[in-house]
Amino acid sequence: MPAATAYIPLDSFGPGRPVLSDASPQAAPDLDARVSDHPCYSESAHRHFARMHVAVAPACNIQCNYCNRKFDCSNESRPGVVSERLTPEQAVRKMLAVASAIPQLSVLGIAGPGDALANAEKTFRTCELVRRQAPDLKLCLSTNGLALPDHIDDIVRHGIDHVTITINMIDAEVGAQIYPWIFYDHRRHHGVAAAAILHQRQMQGLEMLAERGVLVKVNSVMIPGINDTHLLDVNRAVRERGAFLHNIMPLISAPEHGTRFGLDGRRAPTAGELKALQDQCGDGAMQVMRHCRQCRADAVGLLGEDRAAEFALAALGEIDPPYPREARRAYRAGLKAAAPAAQPSAPPVALSESVCLTVAVATRGDDRINQHFGHASEFQIFEVDGAGARFIGHRRVDHYCQGGYGEDDAMATVLAALNDCHAVFVAKIGNCPREALRAAGIETVDRYAQQAIDPSLRDYHFDYLGRLAAGQLHHAARGDALLRQGAFVAV
């Protein structure tokens, strides 16, 4: 596939089929197999596999200006103090409860509430206990990288094959604006000196992991005015050092979270700014991740739903259920059998390349348009032109139906979130929201209800061209959209 490597082509969706087929050449050749059941890394796995995070790592060794330790960190999947802490033993109990209720469970991650490697003992003890009971679960962890070079052997020994490092800069001057201090080698370091140490440790850790064949994803928080353009350099640097995936996330800085950036009034990037940066970073040999929902570190479930409350410690039974090996095997066998055949692509339409539409789709999964507009807590966003349809990201909204602060406000939020879209595909929609969308210049399309997303998008594009040729509509690029603030906690 030529220039469009930044996108995950729709045609490659479906269980068992490769999704990251054009990933970094430095990455391991068996990459597809290694990420195909990881819901965070592969858009297709996303729909059929589930992950859980266990909050066993409360301490941190750096301070970030987008973090307030008292609250859930929405930037880095970190639950705050209000979330339940687990000991390694409790984490295993929780894993057993989840595995027996959710056969899709394929990944167990350790991402906080602090830094997984600032709590190395608790983190690796958890890995060891989980491994013993559930040898087929994939283990992953997230770290800021400061302690990473000291734990490479531990990571390899515990069979952790995915590590996420949050890297926001490769220049200490930039870093000093993001990290006020770090705790390293028994000292607190400040400013540029602190950022220089962090940078050196991050790069060293990344190189060491890549050398040992551990998959490394890099997370970056896009902070307008501080590292937005700089992230292009970060992208190049981490790509050279063997990262297989770069996940650029928007800064979340609502003032009520009380973070430094929030209090300073530093704004989040718009959807358009984020996409432009992702496009620039993704046009090379490395994938850019577009479906990260920045979910909380204690989240449980298929991405897009969070069942954490069901599996709180207090809710667990007296006796732990056994690890359901048989049920898990059966689930996977069933998935393979149900994999849909590849769809034949529509014939290329002349002149159509230049008309590119952005479409929001209300879906509950299964690659179908099967969600009521008012029940959608997020939309999948696609771009479609003569070359086909491409998934470009998610857009979270408050449920229109449940807008706790009045339907008008809720609708305004949805409109702001979908402002860059030409159309929204829904299974069903009420008259009022349809009118509001029309007034905002967004066409509501419910004629593809329950149908598959990809062919519907192509059909819509074809139809759109016809109406354009007949002079029935005027085509123009849409404006930018707002990204919703706050951690993703599905209701």
Next chain:
Amino acid sequence: MALTISSDLCTGCAACEDECPNSAVHMKRGMYLIDPDKCTECSGKFDQPQCQAVCPMTGCISKAG
């Protein structure tokens, strides 16, 4: 010679407990406390009190008294 933890500010992250060279920090009824008999302010071992240097909450750990 000892440091104390302000229970208002403490998030219970246990970073101080992990770093203390004298095992002076412990959890009691959900709160982190420093044992004044064990705390040496890290003198002779480190040039910064370790608990204070690692604690993420400004002003949470300070000199007793």
